Amino acid sequence: MDKALLEKFKDTLHTNGMKCxxxxxxxxxxxxxxxxxxxxxxIYFRMRQEKKSVSRATVYRTLDLLVENGFVSKVNVGASQVHFENTLAQEHHEHLxxxxxxxxxxxxxxxxxxQQDKICKKFGFFPTKHNLIIFGLCDKCQLRDN
Amino acid sequence: MDKALLEKFKDTLHTNGMKCxxxxxxxxxxxxxxxxxxxxxxIYFRMRQEKKSVSRATVYRTLDLLVENGFVSKVNVGASQVHFENTLAQEHHEHLxxxxxxxxxxxxxxxxxxQQDKICKKFGFFPTKHNLIIFGLCDKCQLRDN
DNA sequence: ACTGTAATTGAAACTCATTCTCATTTAGAA
DNA sequence: TTCTAAATGAGAATGAGTTTCAATTACAGT
Known part of the structure; x- marks a missing residue:
């Protein structure tokens, strides 16, 4: 993983008075x-397997911290749990x-x-983030006999 | 409320062998x-207030039934509970x-x-529904001093 | 109208993701 | 090295939603 990225994270912790x-x-x-x-x-289970166990509470707390500081973002994929993706390694995108x-x-x-910007202007709305998700059947599942 | 709509619901129940x-x-x-x-x-609380109590379980079960039959759809508004809106009384739309x-x-x-249709074609994806939600600050909240 | 029966209901137990509590540990400033 | 606020882990608590099961009920067939 990118070394500069890790430094950026350490920096964020430091400037926010959080412990590294x-x-x-x-x-x-x-x-x-x-x-x-x-x-x-x-994340919790991957870390146990690698013998780098942390408690669930800490995983949740750290994820919150990462979301707040823009390292990770929540993605709605229609699942019962909240899903995430790291943001700095990739560009903004939507999901099928x-x-x-x-x-x-x-x-x-x-x-x-x-078009989204246009709409926001029209309503005097200041957008901070958005989420577009299209549900349906992928090419392979369309061929399967239900 | 629209009488024809209620009939349509009764019809749906009937043709699916469900009791009215x-x-x-x-x-x-x-x-x-x-x-x-x-x-x-x-819905559960509104109904108790109107002295038309039903159990929570029945509310959930009926909502599922209504979603499956297209009378109601789930909306993601970034809340921890699932939100719904009735579909037949209004056109399809997105949310700020x-x-x-x-x-x-x-x-x-x-x-x-x-554009969404275009994208789906490109990936050979058959869309069944979609959800676009833009989070941000409304006009009034932008003026408020945080 | 009456009966039989499968569908429906309510109450309460349960599940599952997530959050909270609190006693213990620890990073890092002084 | 010492001190202290921040962070951690374990497990209890929460909250939305689901399941179970015994009791009730809609309604098809008579």
Whole structure:
């Protein structure tokens, strides 16, 4: 994982008067070790397997911290748990979610972004983030006999 | 509330071999008595107040039934509970949600819809529904000194 | 109208994700 | 090194939603 990124995280901790603990560092590394979506429990279990156990509470607390500081963002994929993705390793994008097999496809569309800005202006609304998710069937699941 | 709509609901129950019970009818009426968003517990409490109590379980079960049959749809408003809105009384639309005061503004934009179709075609994806939500500050909350 | 029966209901127990509590540990400033 | 506020882990608590099961009820067939 990117060394500069880790430094940026340490910086954020420092400038916010938060302690740079082993638990926080290893959760951060775990999250940035891949660019897939994940939920809190996945991180919790991945870390136990790697013998770098932290408590669930700490995973949840650290995720909150990371979201607040823009390192990670919440993604709605229609699941019962909150899903996350790291933000700095990748560009902003939206999601197609297959309701049959769970496959997630990412996409980006500038026209849609522009229209959103237009709409916000019209309503005098100041946007901070957005979330577009399209549910349906992926190519493979369309072929399967239900 | 629209009488034809109620008939349509009764029809749906009938053709699916489900019973037309007082609980189901009053939940249906309650939901269609306004076009606001709501969650399961709101319906539950509104009905107790009106002395038309049904159990929470029945509210949840009936909501599922209504979603499956297209009378109601789930809306993601970033809340911890699932939110709903009735579908037949209003057109499809998206949401602006103020993270400060909770105000919800509805909007509709054909350009965005068209772009979504394009994207789905590109990925061979068959869309069944979508959800666009923009979080931010409404006009009034922008003026307030935090 | 009456009966039989499968669907529906309510109450309470349960699940599951997440949050909270609190006693113990620890990072890092002095 | 010492001190202290911040962070941690373990487990209890919460809250939304689901399940279970015995009792009730809609309604198809008579």
């Amino acid at each position: 603990t082993p638990a926080r560092l290893s959760i951060f590394k775990e999250i940035y070790s891949s660019s897939e979506h994940f939920d809190a429990d996945e 979610v297959c309701t049959q097999c769970g496959k997630v496809i990412e996409f980006r569309n500038d026209m849609i972004e522009k | 019970t007082p609980a189901r009818l009053s939940i249906f009426k309650e939901i269609y008595s306004s076009s606001e968003h709501f969650d399961a517990d709101e 949600v103020c993270t400060q005061c909770g105000k919800v503004i509805e909007f509709r934009n054909d350009m965005i819809e068209k």
